[in-house]
Amino acid sequence: MKKLTPMMKQYFEIKEKYKDCILFFRLGDFYEMFFDDAIIASRVLEITLTGRECGFDEKAPMCGVPYHSSNAYISTLIRNGYKVAICEQTEDASKSKGIVKREVVKIISPGTIMDDSILNNKENNYLMSITFNDTSASISYVDISTGDLSCTFIDRSMLYEEIIKVKPTEIIYSSQTTEDRLKLICDQNNIFLNENSTKYYSTDSSILSKYFDESYLLNVGILDKIEIKYSLIGLLNYIYNTQRQVASNINKINYYNSLDYMCLDVFTRRNLELTETLRSKEKKGSLIHVLDKTSTGMGSRLLKKYVDEPLINKASIQERLDLVDELVKDYNLREDISSELKNIYDIERLCGKIAFENINPKEIINLKKSISRIPKIKHIISNSECIHLKKLSEKMDELSDIYNFINDAILDEPSVTLKDGNIIRSSFSDEVRELRDLSKNGTHLIKEIESRERLKTGIKSLKVGFNRVFGYYIEITNSNLKQFELPSEYIRKQTLSNAERFITLELKEIEEKILNAEEKIKELEYQLFLDIRSRIYKNINRIQLVAKVIAKIDVLISLSQVAYENNYCKPTLNTDGNLTIIDGRHPVIEKLINEENFVPNTTNLNTSDCSICIITGPNMAGKSTYMRQVALITLLAHIGSFVPAKEANISIVDRIFTRVGASDDLSQGQSTFMVEMTEVSHILKTATKNSLVILDEVGRGTSTYDGLSLAWSIVEYISNNIGCKTLFATHYHELTVLEKNLSGVKNYSVAVEENGEDIIFLRKIVEGGADKSYGIHVAKLADLPDEIIKRASEILNKLEQSNINHAPHDFSSATIEAAFTKESVVNEQISFYDTNPLLKEIVSLDIVNMTPIEALNTLYKIQGKAKSMEMI
Numbered sequence: 001m002k003k004l005t006p007m008m009k010q011y012f013e014i015k016e017k018y019k020d021c022i023l024f025f026r027l028g029d030f031y032e033m034f035f036d037d038a039i040i041a042s043r044v045l046e047i048t049l050t051g052r053e054c055g056f057d058e059k060a061p062m063c064g065v066p067y068h069s070s071n072a073y074i075s076t077l078i079r080n081g082y083k084v085a086i087c088e089q090t091e092d093a094s095k096s097k098g099i100v101k102r103e104v105v106k107i108i109s110p111g112t113i114m115d116d117s118i119l120n121n122k123e124n125n126y127l128m129s130i131t132f133n134d135t136s137a138s139i140s141y142v143d144i145s146t147g148d149l150s151c152t153f154i155d156r157s158m159l160y161e162e163i164i165k166v167k168p169t170e171i172i173y174s175s176q177t178t179e180d181r182l183k184l185i186c187d188q189n190n191i192f193l194n195e196n197s198t199k200y201y202s203t204d205s206s207i208l209s210k211y212f213d214e215s216y217l218l219n220v221g222i223l224d225k226i227e228i229k230y231s232l233i234g235l236l237n238y239i240y241n242t243q244r245q246v247a248s249n250i251n252k253i254n255y256y257n258s259l260d261y262m263c264l265d266v267f268t269r270r271n272l273e274l275t276e277t278l279r280s281k282e283k284k285g286s287l288i289h290v291l292d293k294t295s296t297g298m299g300s301r302l303l304k305k306y307v308d309e310p311l312i313n314k315a316s317i318q319e320r321l322d323l324v325d326e327l328v329k330d331y332n333l334r335e336d337i338s339s340e341l342k343n344i345y346d347i348e349r350l351c352g353k354i355a356f357e358n359i360n361p362k363e364i365i366n367l368k369k370s371i372s373r374i375p376k377i378k379h380i381i382s383n384s385e386c387i388h389l390k391k392l393s394e395k396m397d398e399l400s401d402i403y404n405f406i407n408d409a410i411l412d413e414p415s416v417t418l419k420d421g422n423i424i425r426s427s428f429s430d431e432v433r434e435l436r437d438l439s440k441n442g443t444h445l446i447k448e449i450e451s452r453e454r455l456k457t458g459i460k461s462l463k464v465g466f467n468r469v470f471g472y473y474i475e476i477t478n479s480n481l482k483q484f485e486l487p488s489e490y491i492r493k494q495t496l497s498n499a500e501r502f503i504t505l506e507l508k509e510i511e512e513k514i515l516n517a518e519e520k521i522k523e524l525e526y527q528l529f530l531d532i533r534s535r536i537y538k539n540i541n542r543i544q545l546v547a548k549v550i551a552k553i554d555v556l557i558s559l560s561q562v563a564y565e566n567n568y569c570k571p572t573l574n575t576d577g578n579l580t581i582i583d584g585r586h587p588v589i590e591k592l593i594n595e596e597n598f599v600p601n602t603t604n605l606n607t608s609d610c611s612i613c614i615i616t617g618p619n620m621a622g623k624s625t626y627m628r629q630v631a632l633i634t635l636l637a638h639i640g641s642f643v644p645a646k647e648a649n650i651s652i653v654d655r656i657f658t659r660v661g662a663s664d665d666l667s668q669g670q671s672t673f674m675v676e677m678t679e680v681s682h683i684l685k686t687a688t689k690n691s692l693v694i695l696d697e698v699g700r701g702t703s704t705y706d707g708l709s710l711a712w713s714i715v716e717y718i719s720n721n722i723g724c725k726t727l728f729a730t731h732y733h734e735l736t737v738l739e740k741n742l743s744g745v746k747n748y749s750v751a752v753e754e755n756g757e758d759i760i761f762l763r764k765i766v767e768g769g770a771d772k773s774y775g776i777h778v779a780k781l782a783d784l785p786d787e788i789i790k791r792a793s794e795i796l797n798k799l800e801q802s803n804i805n806h807a808p809h810d811f812s813s814a815t816i817e818a819a820f821t822k823e824s825v826v827n828e829q830i831s832f833y834d835t836n837p838l839l840k841e842i843v844s845l846d847i848v849n850m851t852p853i854e855a856l857n858t859l860y861k862i863q864g865k866a867k868s869m870e871m872i
């Protein structure tokens, strides 16, 4: 067998260290992949697989992509869950024993990718680091393209909630073993779980000090937080090791306590469709889609953060509301600021490109254009009547020195590539100007030589041309050659089919000057550009701070625009537990079905006589829509937004919980009903009296009696043990008796009108319970075959008849009480028959542990038996 070629040997050496990466081997103008890497790449990228001589008897499978278009290919691999290691020749490892040496210069993974699809996208691309303790976890996450870094310390039980909230594209973590649940969450949410990341965690904090000094860490409050620092060290080490550089746009830490924000669990985020729809997972149709009218990338990301992290501090919410209020009231101000914002590029990401040294001259001009808008925005705001907004913008640095510097240095329309020249203004550098003059004069000189030689030889078609092989030449056609005599200084250089090319010493001298000048300009412009970039970089902190204020103004404009266009009202806030919404609407549905067609509804939840609403009504009546609208209005108020209602007085809540519909989670091996119960159990364990709980048809995933019993006891439990504001939609009309049994429970229903065999949905929430389900009517509306509808009506009639005759369900509170309390059963019923043979059976019953329905049925059975024995 042949020996391996040196390049293949090198490939295997690198592969040994980077087993989990696809190696992109730079060979001239191509990146090539070999062996398994090539097989995967050719499959994923749909490119041809060939073979390359590698020294073995067999050829190595191989495929390649052009260097200049490699970004798109790399992105495709990353999005398919692979990591890519770029292997290139570096200056310090250029040649050893005549062999070109390559080494890994960068590793690209989902959390560190910086291609155009990320940079032109308004969303964050977070890389998250997790370190575990027995009962807690520390997490830190960063978007390296913007430098946005946050960290927090949370209870283990909250970890998955936090992951879903942040939705990173990649997770690295410190522990050796991977929890199944973590794997599952990552799988379900398309998060790349980097299982090879333990090595980046260490107690050596030198990487941390490359980014932040001790006094900063002390200021932020994490100097003594070992766990947090550990997770940050893993994160920063990972970036440093994969990117081979310090991500110097990361210079601030947002250390937060997740308890400072309203906690929204995974189900609630999903059910309320905050950032994507439940079924299609699209932004369109979600709350954020209605709210996002931002103009800038920074604004859009901040708005998402607002929605993901509603505030629970009344004063902070009020501050946002007051700012939005000012803008809602001033149409012109909003329009003027908006039109300035539209011309602002994603400054955060431009800063990222400066820090990662991959910004091009055109993007620096985009930064300049963005900066030019800042004084205008400040001016517009300072001329307005808005006190709060003025306060916010007053702090904004106008960055005029940076604007002037870029303006002086870089051409308005520079080239995009760095090494092609045409970047720097002549007025910025004497040297550039002189070289440009020379180059320009040189071209002029060539033209002069051409005219002079034409005169001298008498050949009118003589021309001076240029090619890369031998530079400037004089070209004369064959027919002219025959007619005219050539000067003796002409040196023949090339013969073409119809012409000859000549050079002269004079031409060569001028050529050298011109070419030298052009080369020199390009090199000089490149060096000057690097210098300009690093001078801007020194101000990156200032620019990032301005980007933050711009982002906030953008979000406020967006919220005020939405409020104005959709006729939202400014909510008032309270901490008394009262939630009043007059004529509330669902912010998303009202847009889907046209505002005028949406029927507004009023809500009153309080701590005294109405903390739990039992909502009944036919299918399709609008129960779910109504309950979600209450949750969404409450949430909107907590992010500082106006709300879709005529009036709203919103109590600050610590959490919003929703359990809407029965959702399958077969991938977890859990049945629909099991999932339903797990979710409800989570709510009952975590809700406090300051929470808002939305329960939609809980119990419907099991048999009627089991479901009803569960629903019943859940309402009782909430009423007796939690006391939180609750909306409970149900098809179990029997639950309406709870209004009489439990204080704070009130019945509502969604009104419908019967029109012969048809029903008309009025979509209006009215006091009192519904008496009918109208399920068959709805089925008719859904166009089920007439035969089925007819047969179903017959069956329903029979069932209703037999119910009436057989077991009249008396749900009066006295009967329920009787069913529940062993003593009362014994005292009130059994005392009649103390000599009766049934007594033994009755006494042995464990009535206390029965569901209410089981207890009732048992009671009826006993009554039946007693009747048949003619005892009552």
Ligand SMILES: Nc1ncnc2c1ncn2[C@@H]1O[C@H](COP(=O)(O)OP(=O)(O)OP(=O)(O)O)[C@@H](O)[C@H]1O
Residues within 6 Å of the ligand: 589, 593, 597, 598, 599, 600, 617, 618, 619, 620, 621, 622, 623, 624, 625, 626, 763
């Ligand atoms: N207030 C309203 N105004 C106008 N249309 C509404 C309103 N509420 C709901 N709708 C319309 O009715 C449809 C059904 O509403 P929804 O799903 O809330 O009914 P539901 O009572 O929860 O039904 P089910 O019990 O079958 O789940 C919605 O998709 C919407 O188009």
